[in-house]
Amino acid sequence: MTDPRPADAPADVPADVPANVLADPLLDPLFTTAAAARAFSPAARVQGMLDFEAALARAEAAVGVIPATAVPAIAAACDAALYDPAGLGAEAALAGNTAIPLVKHLTASVKAADPDAARFVHWGATSQDAMDSGLVLQLRGFIDGLDADLGRLADALAALADRHRATPMVARTWLQHALPTTFGLKAAGWLDALGRDRRRLAVARGGLALQFGGAAGTLAALGEAGPAVAEALARELDLPLPALPWHASRDRITEPAAALGILAGTLGTIGRDVSLMMQMEVAEAFEPAGPGRGGSSTMPHKRNPVSCAVLLSAAVRAPALVGGLLAAQVQEHERGLGGWHAEWQALPDLARLVAGAAHHAASMIAGLTVDADRMRANLDLTRGLILAEAVTMALGGRMGRLAAHSRVAEASRRAVTERRPLRDVLAEDSEIVQALGIDELDRLFDPLNYTGSAAVFIDRVLAEHARN
Known part of the structure; x- marks a missing residue:
């Protein structure tokens, strides 16, 4: 074959x-x-x-x-x-x-x-007893299997967060350079969200129950x-x-559906971040390479983010499926018409879709190539402007926040206009040098000295992961 x-x-x-x-x-x-x-x-x-x-x-x-x-x-x-x-x-x-x-x-x-x-x-x-209870059995087995992939992904993220806890990189807000962070903290953020997703799925799994009510939910045919x-x-x-x-109470179906939809969003966020880091202008992290993976039919040099595409596709498609299932939750009297029927394909479609994204995410993160040197180089693209806040905060303690902000803002404008490092421009200001000293100025321009509580946050997430 x-x-x-x-x-x-x-x-x-x-x-x-x-x-x-x-x-x-x-x-x-x-x-x-x-x-x-x-x-x-x-x-x-x-x-x-x-x-x-x-x-x-x-x-x-x-x-x-x-x-x-x-x-x-x-x-x-x-x-x-x-x-x-x-x-x-x-x-x-x-x-x-x-x-x-x-x-x-x-x-x-x-x-x-x-x-x-x-x-x-x-x-x-009744027929709904057989169909709903059968679906519950399917869902239970599916969630158990899905969690195995999610566990693999969580372990890979935990390893990534720990390994790169001191790997500095650019934190981006509105897609622009903001402040230094660490790649370990980024991975810990993904892991933290995934942990909540797994707990939501576990709660939803616990809500899967027997359906057995007979024709109208009274079991009258069986008497006492x-x-x-x-x-x-x-x-x-x-x-x-x-x-x-629970023939007409479909929260037992919409709860796992909602949990799967939220999980799709978490996986989509990972896919979005990795795909942005894979852009050649950024080049900070890459999906695993392999024969036939991520190629182009015409451009031999391409290394396309295949797994990211699957994660993003699931994040785009899942909300409509979840929305349909939520709409189907409104039922009529003791057994519904149409809403129950709407679940039969939507829920399996959602489950299959999210399972594929979870599998791709686990494989991608386990084999992710991280370029720490490029991350560090990207921090220097603005010639130190990314650390302007660090200088402002240190200087503010000596001359007041507003004065410090004005002085550093003016130095930043000069650094941009003259295409010079901000540190060199600041070193030419005798008042700043007197207030801080050259050694302190140099220390402020080390990105790892301005990652705040990143290490503490990583430790908290890793401790939570270890408990689960």
Whole structure:
């Protein structure tokens, strides 16, 4: 089989991923991961619903609602490989959801093996129970897999922050030179935001609960046994048992969606910063290089920021998906019309998209090339103007803030006009030299002496990372 992947495809998208896993074999290798593609593949969607049906049979048998003899045939038929997703989809186009035809075919499969057991398939449940609980199972596995990539990214960022805690660079505000900072602090900022993202996802994962309410959320079909079945079913699926069914309360879906959207923004910020640092006029940091990675179809010299493009693309696309899911949260009465349906593709699309960005970010940061010499050289582009505030603050203690500001501003204008270092212009002012001294003036023009509390902030972030 010919390898369909581009040379720079994410490493965990193997060439033999089945076509029915990758929704778009031309673009998915760039924008998602094999794990995310599998988590939300048609087979996984079907298997999630079937896992619910098998667990339901076991739970109902455990509390005496259905005979225990019915369980083996039902459980054996709960294998997604036995069903045709395309056929189910065609029937769902008429039925309105995928669970209805799946339960029909599941019942037929069980009947072929044990006619008596077939009577108890899907007993007391509704289609939304199967679909929502199946989705919860998919989401839980997906978040666990995503966090593995996020953990890899966090570790790489922590190493970067520690390694470059004393690597001075330009801090840029409004894209212009502002003051000195360190690359370690920049990396720590990325890490700090990522830590909050991971905690938000963990909270959202904790909110994923069993969905089991029957036709109208009352479990009336099960009579007095309803609560006991629900408790047993939650144990079978290892899911929290909610106080009541949540058919029309979609916050359990929008919470992970919002967390994924915020994560996409964090990853996009990393992508934006790295891509700006990769510009040849800046040249402070570069994505990992490799055969076929970041090339141009016509310009042999190009080293394009491929991973940054994926991160930025996810940050552009995610808000619309999150917005759609938030809009879908408004439901009607006990079970909604349209809003529930709007989740079915939007949430998997969002999850696959963010997973791809997280994977690219982890690989990019782990292999990031940092040019500390260029960072230091860029600090000198303005011939010391970037340290004008440092001189002003030191001088202000001797002659007052306003006087110091005026004196340094005038020296800065001369330095720009005459294209000279600000330090040399200031050294020609006898009053400034008398107030500060040459040694102090030289010290003020060392960028590492004006990074404030950067080291303290880095230590705080690294300590928080170590605790998690």
